[in-house]
Amino acid sequence: MTTASTVAPGIDRIAATIEIGGFGCLAVNAYVLHGADPVLVEAGTVVGRDDFMHALRTVIDPAELRWLWLSHTDPDHIGSIPQLLEEAPNLRVITTFFGMGILNLFAPIPADRINFVNPGDRIELADRTLTGLRPPAYDNPVSTGFVDDRTGVLFSSDCFGALLPEIPERADELDHATLRAGQVRWATIDSPWLHTVDPDLYAGVLDRIRCIEPTMVLSSHLPPAPGDMLEVLLGSLAAVPLADPFEAPDQSTLEAMLAHAAAGAPA
Ligand SMILES: [Fe+2]
Numbered sequence: 001m002t003t004a005s006t007v008a009p010g011i012d013r014i015a016a017t018i019e020i021g022g023f024g025c026l027a028v029n030a031y032v033l034h035g036a037d038p039v040l041v042e043a044g045t046v047v048g049r050d051d052f053m054h055a056l057r058t059v060i061d062p063a064e065l066r067w068l069w070l071s072h073t074d075p076d077h078i079g080s081i082p083q084l085l086e087e088a089p090n091l092r093v094i095t096t097f098f099g100m101g102i103l104n105l106f107a108p109i110p111a112d113r114i115n116f117v118n119p120g121d122r123i124e125l126a127d128r129t130l131t132g133l134r135p136p137a138y139d140n141p142v143s144t145g146f147v148d149d150r151t152g153v154l155f156s157s158d159c160f161g162a163l164l165p166e167i168p169e170r171a172d173e174l175d176h177a178t179l180r181a182g183q184v185r186w187a188t189i190d191s192p193w194l195h196t197v198d199p200d201l202y203a204g205v206l207d208r209i210r211c212i213e214p215t216m217v218l219s220s221h222l223p224p225a226p227g228d229m230l231e232v233l234l235g236s237l238a239a240v241p242l243a244d245p246f247e248a249p250d251q252s253t254l255e256a257m258l259a260h261a262a263a264g265a266p267a
């Protein structure tokens with residue numbers, strides 16, 4: 001089920017949950033920034049596109065959308081792009097050169113409906129300025145988050161996501177141990193390259209995020225987090241380089257799952 005709710009004045013969240021068998025639940029979030037130039041951040045999953053569009057329509061007429069901030073091109077972020085382009089004639093997709101190239105492999109978008117914003121670039125909209133940044137954890141080189149100067153909110157793409165027993169409405173409803181374990185687990189799965197980084201150098205990368213002092217952190221894969229949780233969120237990431245690497249299920253596990261399903265299946 002995909003739901004819509006208000007997370008801050010002028011910002012709605014379109015939320016779905018994915019259950020990752022044996023590992024917990026993952027929030028899959030998109031956001032609508034209302035204003036003179038309405039912005040949609042992310043476009044939902046490919047398999048959930050109908051539910052996504054239904055939930056989106058409860059908070060805005062898609063035809064009014066002016067921008068789609070596409071943080072990266074993974075299948076949990078791009079689902080409704082074709083429908084959005086059709087329904088919103090003035091919509092332009094914010095991505096990078098490499099993002100456009102990847103999109104061209106499966107859902108080509110006319111170049112005049114794309115706007116490049118690289119980490120460090122700014123885009124001036126009618127009533128807000130969005131400044132792109134590279135999140136400190138990511139699974140796709142296209143990944144570009146941003147800070148919205150109108151609200152002070154940091155949109156972090158996959159970064160700060162967490163695998164959780166269940167998904168609360170807000171991240172501050174989680175106890176710190178559950179949040180930290182869930183964040184570390186997600187980061188070791190989604191950004192396994194963090195095990196190869198120097199923890200001291202990585203602390204400098206996290207410092208640059210700390211300096212933003214966001215009012216909220218809105219991740220694609222974490223319930224909305226108030227800005228005063230940033231230190232906790234950064235602390236979890238700082239632990240990832242030396243955390244136990246994720247051990248993925250192997251073929252024998254898959255065969256056991258298939259056997260279990262076959263034993264339980266009706267004749
Ligand atoms: Fe991703």
Ligand SMILES: [Fe+2]
Nearest residue numbers: 074076158220
């Ligand atoms: Fe994602």
